[in-house]
Amino acid sequence: MSINTKSKIIQQIARTLGDVLVFLRPKKARELSENRITLVHMNKKNLTTQERLMRYVLVNKLEKIQDHETIAKLNVDFWRNNKATELFVETEDLFETHFLPNCTFIFDLLKEELSSQSVEFNTLVEIGTGNGYVLNYLSSEFPKINRFVGIDLSEKQVEKNNKKFSSNKKLEFVASDALDWIKRHGQGNTIFVTRDVLEYFLEPNLQEFFNEINRLNKTIFIAIEPNGSDHNFETNPNSQLYGNEPSFSHNYPKLFKNAGFNLWHFSQKPVSKGGTQTFIGAKYSC
Structure with a gap:
């Protein structure tokens, strides 16, 4: 057999x-x-x-849900409510079992990229910070950066994070929509980081998000995002549905380039259940 x-x-x-x-x-x-x-x-x-x-x-x-607007609304509603906080608790071990062994290489590459830059970056913003462990980790990995901001839709999770990491004075957690926060508070000389977050954006909204960040000038973006293993960017350059939630598999290289970013890193790793983890390093155009 x-x-x-x-x-x-x-x-x-x-x-x-x-x-x-x-x-x-x-x-x-x-x-x-x-x-x-x-x-x-x-x-x-x-x-x-x-x-x-x-x-x-x-x-x-x-x-199966096919309507993209409905999917986006369901996803936003979920990440704003208390169920999101419960999920962050259930998946806390992913920081040790997944992030540290599989994702930290991109931040080693970021250190090399920063060493070749004449620009000093004074702020790091994590969009969709979740339980805050990654932001706390990054604050120790990049000691020359003095401000680390974690943005999340869940007010309850942000409150928990501010209490949990109160001893780390470099960290601040804010409950906000990412695009709204960028428009009100975004500045240049900032590094932006996302992990498994951009998959919940509609493609037009994600393009607007990238455009808005690039307008700040002198920004670097690290994106660690899932894609469907069947998403061929050459034959299907547009976003497509992915997974059972469902969420969106985006053509990240295209969207970053459309916004005026230069890519200094692109790689993909296969993950369980037929998915792919995509790693992007993008920076402002000189």
Whole structure:
């Protein structure tokens, strides 16, 4: 029996058991599927075997959404509410298990890029800061930068972060829409960082966001964002739907270049469930 055949049999057994459990435990099924984003991203380590089987079935039965405006609204509504804070708690271990081993290389490259710059960057802004661990980490990695701002839609999470990291005087956390904050407070000589955040922007809004940042002059942008593994930027230069949430797989090189940025780094790494992690280093045009 081939590995592929065994995998299909295991999947069929999991679906059958999951269906039975969803039927027998309707209250738990409703609880698990209360919010589709939480359902997709919940940490399976915190679930029992039965709950994992139920989740597997529920995720695969999620109704497909095709309307981009509806998707964007659902995503924004989620990240503003308390469910987002619960998700940040459930995924705290990702800082150690995913970010540190897989993503920090881009910041080593950023150090090299900064060493070749005559411009001094005095502020680093993380859009979608979540639980704040990455911003806190970056404040120790870039000691010459004296201001680190974490922006997030969740007021509750921002309040938690300000308390949790109160001893680090370089950090400040702000509850705001990213584009609104850039328009009111954005300045040049700033490094912007995102992780798994730009996937929630509609393509026109993301283009406007990049345009607005480039207008500040003397900015650098580090983007660590997911793409669908089937998204070929050459054959499909526009954004497309990705995943079960769903969110958007954007053509980041095109959008950055459209905004007037120069790319000094582009790479991709395969991740689980058929996705790709894209790493972008972009800077202002001299």
